[in-house]
Amino acid sequence: MPRFLLILLLFSPAAWCQWHSDTQAIMGTEVRVMLWHAEDKQGRAAVDAVMAEMQRIDAAYNPWDKQSELYRVNLHGAKGLVSVSAEMIKLLDKGLYYGRLTDGAFDITFASVGHGYDYRTGKKATQQQHNEAVIDYRLVTLDRQKKAVRFGHPNIKVDLGGIAKGYAIDRAVELLGEQGIEHASISAGGDTRLLGDRRGRPWVAGIKNPRGTKNEIAIKLPLQDEALSTSGDYERFFIDENGERIHHILNPKTGYSANGITSVSVIGPNGFDTDPLSTSVFVMGVEKGLQLINSLADFEAIIIDEYGMTFYSQGLGEP
Template sequence: MGSRFEITVVANDSAKGEKYIDQAINEISRIERLISSWDPNSQTSEINRNAGVKPVKVDKELFDLIQRAIVISKLSDGAFDISYASMDKVWIFDGSMTQMPDEEIIRNSVSKVGYQNIILDKENRSVLLKLSGMKIGFGAIGKGYAADKAKALLIEKGVVSGIINASGDMNTWGLQPDGKEWKVAITNPMNKNKAFALMPVSNSAVVTSGNYEKYVTFNDKRFSHIIDPRTGYPTTGIISVTVFAPKAEIADALATSIFVMGIEVGLNRVNQLPKIECIIIDDKGAIHTSNNIEIDKI
């Protein structure tokens, strides 16, 4: 998935702990083989190859993941969309861009994007991408899903406590060996070498998405590497979003979506969802939180 996973388990025996971690790694690798759009042998690649041609029968696990992704797309008014993989690469965030792309090029870049054109057939458990050239990808949900599955496996094996860190997507359960709750540091986007808060996390996931490393600036306006899949334009106004949720999958998807939806709509949407909270930092450094967040600043 192009992500680094760090797995920590609390166990009485180091050999047993290593065995648990190996099992979690195997589970993450299994999911990658299923959902990776880079692996030509994956079912996701098979769906993409047959875009505009025919439906592809898939495993229930992948079908259900796509179905949940579409629910999030509807919830976010299309701010989250796994068919983002169809986007042309118009924006480059390596410092080489010297001017804004042409409006028509930007508009055309998202012509194949649209979750409405992902057709699911529950009876046959098949997936059809209606448009030729359409693609789906799980970059904004996949590593969170993998972390959830690895966590569930470890709990099933009897691991009472641990953390799975999927490149910043933190998924916790149980307590630290000293009996205290796990705490997650939230990076200060104005100074990424420092944290601005420590948040207690109990049997839940925390995902932070930021644009403080990949962006371009035109006419004194900063454009994030997170692209609105509906318009093709990069997001502006927000530099960091942290989402707390029972599962990393939903936290992963919402962290990206809130960038696109913006502060007001993003907070409004989160405040309507049970057991989900968020912290947003805007491009002026101001902190915005959902209703039930209290920040214990460092």
């Protein structure tokens, strides 16, 4: 039997008196929190705690912020061992794990060329930046005992954009669980983590139509107590002078935007894994990407290719 049956669900609005929510611009995207708590004061405090944690993680791992831990690592990593927090070790370790698992389809060192792109202004990395880029996760070495990291080449730069939001939504769920909250939805851009259900009904998460209107949904998923991460070529992109879509999901082996797929959604127990997996599958392509997901317990994927065809991993039933 398939693990999920993809269906469209219609339901009446919940009673909003005990639902507490907020939306803020954090981590370069829109962070949304919705949770249920019977007491107004505690509910609002829980929402504030989630936003504060999101802001903390953003401040620590923003590669452009000169005060961030990640900026310091990128500045000094090639000069020798750089002491870092236990949390940074955890994030880097996870990133390197997915580098090994995907044979480099996921690579946290894509930043050596990725930072040359500006999708808001339509700026490409220059040919010189491509020539000088060194993208190889194997050149990042962790000393877990000393809590330190070093880079094996001066041109290495790390970006945790493919993993930090997934980690952040998991941390938010941990915080809420510690406060006894049992029903919540936290999203940061394409990453969503669900705590419990929606008071007796599943949460309904939507996968956008990559070539549809802004809010057009291609598939709706009833979920609870799971994470959903979507990587698409339609969020941060521009069309260049040749009519080519230049988007932020780079193929680490070429340094250019990955092609062949427009959207990948991965379902699993936590965002710390679904976030990097959705990026990995996008880069790997339909066949290899599904092989990867089908080899992993507890994960499923939905892929929409450049022709609008939809593909499902083995545990999913088509709608």
